[in-house]
Amino acid sequence: MSAPSVAIVSENRTxxxxxxxxxxxxxxxxxxxxxxxxxxxxxxxxxxxxxxxELNTVLVFAPPLVWLVVVLARRVPSPLATLSVIGLAYGVLLAVTHQLLWSHAFDGDAPTLGGNFAGTLSPVWEQVVVRGFACVSSLVTGLAVGAVTGVVAWALSSVRSRTRG
Incomplete structure (x- = not known):
């Protein structure tokens, strides 16, 4: 199912x-x-x-490998940009999924603030902070995975260009 098409009319062109x-x-x-x-x-x-x-390792590396193959096969204009965007989208999905599974993942023993911050916030605000950091961490992780995969794709496409031309 493809995303709905949105048209923008500008200077008499759509x-x-x-x-x-x-x-x-x-x-x-x-x-x-x-x-x-x-x-x-x-x-x-x-x-x-x-x-x-073992299976977790496969689940970690298979998606970026598929991303890499698709981007190289499609010969996208900028592998680094394309894979960074895919990684950022992955980060969004990572953040949402972690939030949805939060109570199951921690089985009622959710992480709390420690050190100098322990006990300084109400439990509700503490969870807002911890979950907020988890979301930011997910976005950064997704972007990093996409960017690293993008650098690999860029290098491989550069080598391919040099050997063919």
Whole structure:
């Protein structure tokens, strides 16, 4: 199912917003979100402690490897930008999934502030802070995974360009 197409009318011409993103990234918004969603099973498996370390390793590395293959096969204009956007989308999905599974993941023993901050906030505000940091951490993690994968894709596409041309 593709994202709804939104048209922008400017200077007597109509521009499809999806086609603008597709030209810039080399992938449609639905493809970006679809690729990002490949990482969600690992988040669920990790938060609910469903798999052992071997399968978890596969779930960690398989999605970025698929991202890399798709981006190289599609010959996107900027692998680093495209994979960074996919990584950021993955970070959003990571944050949302962690928040949805929070009580199951911590089984009633959610993390709290420690050190000088221990006991300084009400339990509600403490959870707001801890969950907020978890969201930021998820976004940074997703962006980092996308950027590192993007650097690898950029290097591989540069080598491919040099060997062919």
């Amino acid at each position: 521009v499809d917003r999806n086609s603008v993103h597709t030209r810039r990234l080399g992938l449609s918004p639905s493809a970006v979100w679809g690729l990002a969603a490949l990482g969600v099973p690992r988040v669920v498996a990790h938060d609910l402690d469903l798999v052992g370390p």
